[in-house]
Amino acid sequence: MKYYIRLGFVLLVIAVISSGILAYVNSITKPIIDENKRREKEEARKEVLPQATSFDSLTFLNGETAYIALDRDKIVGYTFVASLYGYSSEVKTMVGLDTLFHITRIKIIEQQETPGLGANCSKSEFQEQFSGKDKTEMQVDKDGGSIASITGATITTRTIASSIRSGMEIMEKKIAETDLQTGEENER
Amino acid sequence: MSMIKEFSKGLIKENPVFIMALGLCPTLAVTTSVQNAIGMGIAATFVLVCSNVIISLIKNFIPTKIRIPSYIVVIASFVTIVDLVMHAYFPMLHKNLGLFIPLIVVNCIILGRAEAFAGKNNVIKSLADGVGMGFGFTLALIVIGGIREIIGAGQFLGYNVLPLSYKPVLAAILSPGAFLVMGLLMGLMKLLKK
Amino acid sequence: MEFMSKIFSLAIAAILVKNFVLMRFLGLCPYIGVSKKLDSALGMGMAVIFVMTMASTFTWLIQSYLLIPLQIEFLQTIAFILTIASLVQLVEMIIQKTAPALYKALGVYLPLITTNCAVLGVALLNINEKLNFIEAILNGFFAGLGFTLVLILMAGIREKLDKAEMPKAMKGLPIAMIIAGCMALAFQGFAGLKF
Numbered sequence: 001m002k003y004y005i006r007l008g009f010v011l012l013v014i015a016v017i018s019s020g021i022l023a024y025v026n027s028i029t030k031p032i033i034d035e036n037k038r039r040e041k042e043e044a045r046k047e048v049l050p051q052a053t054s055f056d057s058l059t060f061l062n063g064e065t066a067y068i069a070l071d072r073d074k075i076v077g078y079t080f081v082a083s084l085y086g087y088s089s090e091v092k093t094m095v096g097l098d099t100l101f102h103i104t105r106i107k108i109i110e111q112q113e114t115p116g117l118g119a120n121c122s123k124s125e126f127q128e129q130f131s132g133k134d135k136t137e138m139q140v141d142k143d144g145g146s147i148a149s150i151t152g153a154t155i156t157t158r159t160i161a162s163s164i165r166s167g168m169e170i171m172e173k174k175i176a177e178t179d180l181q182t183g184e185e186n187e188r
Numbered sequence: 189m190s191m192i193k194e195f196s197k198g199l200i201k202e203n204p205v206f207i208m209a210l211g212l213c214p215t216l217a218v219t220t221s222v223q224n225a226i227g228m229g230i231a232a233t234f235v236l237v238c239s240n241v242i243i244s245l246i247k248n249f250i251p252t253k254i255r256i257p258s259y260i261v262v263i264a265s266f267v268t269i270v271d272l273v274m275h276a277y278f279p280m281l282h283k284n285l286g287l288f289i290p291l292i293v294v295n296c297i298i299l300g301r302a303e304a305f306a307g308k309n310n311v312i313k314s315l316a317d318g319v320g321m322g323f324g325f326t327l328a329l330i331v332i333g334g335i336r337e338i339i340g341a342g343q344f345l346g347y348n349v350l351p352l353s354y355k356p357v358l359a360a361i362l363s364p365g366a367f368l369v370m371g372l373l374m375g376l377m378k379l380l381k382k
Numbered sequence: 383m384e385f386m387s388k389i390f391s392l393a394i395a396a397i398l399v400k401n402f403v404l405m406r407f408l409g410l411c412p413y414i415g416v417s418k419k420l421d422s423a424l425g426m427g428m429a430v431i432f433v434m435t436m437a438s439t440f441t442w443l444i445q446s447y448l449l450i451p452l453q454i455e456f457l458q459t460i461a462f463i464l465t466i467a468s469l470v471q472l473v474e475m476i477i478q479k480t481a482p483a484l485y486k487a488l489g490v491y492l493p494l495i496t497t498n499c500a501v502l503g504v505a506l507l508n509i510n511e512k513l514n515f516i517e518a519i520l521n522g523f524f525a526g527l528g529f530t531l532v533l534i535l536m537a538g539i540r541e542k543l544d545k546a547e548m549p550k551a552m553k554g555l556p557i558a559m560i561i562a563g564c565m566a567l568a569f570q571g572f573a574g575l576k577f
Contacts, residue, residue: 006251007251010249010251010254011261014258015261015460018261019460021265023456025269025456026272029272029273029276030272033279085511087573088400115361115362116340116341116362152358209414210411212414213408213409216407217408256496260463260464260467261464267459268456287503287507287510291408291499291502294497294498296497362570363404363405363407364563364567364570366566367560367563370563371555371556371558371559375549378551378552
């Protein structure tokens with residue numbers, strides 16, 4: 001019996017020491033990880049709406065904040081994160097919209113799709129085709145929309161297109177509700 | 189002298205991947221590009237060296253009955269450190285390697301070396317063994333990653349090395365390519381050994 | 383009805399489309415190591431299905447009711463691997479006491495399962511893919527089933543292979559990898575299958 005208590009004790013000591021070390025490492029790295037995530041999103045927002053000088057939070061969408069993009073007090077557009085499960089991972093896309101709800105640019109911020117196929121969605125050639133389109137066009141060309149599918153990765157393309165479309169619908173509704181009076185803002 | 193021997197055996201003669209067929213999962217999963225291969229190699233080498241050293245230091249205090257769980261805790265701690273540090277300082281690499289960072293815990297090379305070597309030898313020898321095995325592992329990853337990246341994307345470390353008219357064979361990057369390249373390399377190593 | 387279709391799509395994904403061994407590269411060591419004989423492959427497969435289902439259940443509970451409330455998610459790797467190791471030990475002891483015949487069949491494979499990365503892999507994937515409790519358990523079960531399927535297929539092929547003629551250097555492991563490659567190529571055909 002005494003022997004088994006000793007066994008348990010040795011294991012406990014090892015576990016306590018390693019948890020202590022890990023808690024210490026975690027306390028150093030956690031702020032950096034959080035900061036990286038925040039900065040990455042901030043940069044993505046600026047990339048999809050470069051003319052904006054500041055961002056005001058609007059609502060929550062897919063667990064991320066959606067923003068109103070401002071150039072001083074003038075509303076120049078909106079950003080949100082579209083997110084859906086693709087072929088083998090959650091695909092997250094930062095989407096920029098202008099005041100008429102046309103896409104300014106998109107940027108894939110998170111994906112773990114198949115290398116060589118779905119992962120090609122991070123290439124700029126693919127992302128550029130979204131610019132200037134509205135939500136009715138957010139479908140793969142095979143399904144009657146105007147998004148050219150990535151070769152061998154229709155599922156990934158479809159996921160991105162439909163995540164953006166549903167995000168745009170929610171954004172439009174939210175913005176109409178919040179009564180931002182974009183027209184008036186633009187005249188000023 | 190013996191240190192050099194412990195170090196160099198991991199590179200070719202007892203190469204953990206090609207000869208002993210250990211740690212196959214990360215070897216095949218992350219070698220879609222050379223960059224990922226190097227990242228995984230360094231991460232695993234760090235864990236291997238640290239756990240080898242610590243285990244050879246504490247081996248006399250650990251009763252044989254709870255040897256394996258103790259080793260696992262030590263290894264898992266170092267893996268978590270690598271995971272956190274990589275997440276903080278190399279977020280892109282962390283994203284690419286994904287699930288296979290925590291899975292270093294169950295990489296048979298590491299527990300295998302702890303059990304077969306570090307649990308029986310002194311610190312210096314265990315250190316040399318860890319570094320050698322880690323290098324051997326990294327070397328194997330780079331070779332496989334290089335072949336797959338060149339055939340599958342026409343690139344090496346992200347730079348185009350083949351003429352643009354070359355049409356990449358996608359299958360090399362997809363999972364069948366991993367197995368085929370690995371099988372042929374293992375056969376080649378066996379042929380050369382004789 | 384929606385629940386049934388969800389289960390069905392989980393099964394298709396875990397067994398065929400994203401087969402743990404051939405598509406996700408998890409559990410390769412036992413896949414190559416224990417596929418020389420059909421009956422041992424079957425034994426290993428059964429043991430893995432059992433442990434994977436149990437591991438999915440317990441690690442999900444630990445993550446949701448221990449790690450997240452206490453905000454110690456950074457201990458996830460240690461907590462999960464220890465859970466799996468003790469689970470395997472426990473299963474071994476229970477089977478040994480209650481079903482000696484089963485123990486004889488599975489006994490040698492059980493200790494190997496702790497370091498089978500498919501087990502830790504499914505536990506982590508359940509959390510990463512935000513599955514709920516029931517889905518996590520089923521995912522563990524189906525993933526084990528997928529593992530067993532390809533393990534048995536491989537064992538069947540390798541038993542025949544012993545009699546085949548081939549270059550000496552390719553015998554054993556190398557040819558097993560090539561066959562795995564061919565199987566992966568075939569499984570690639572399931573890509574895009576979705577319900």
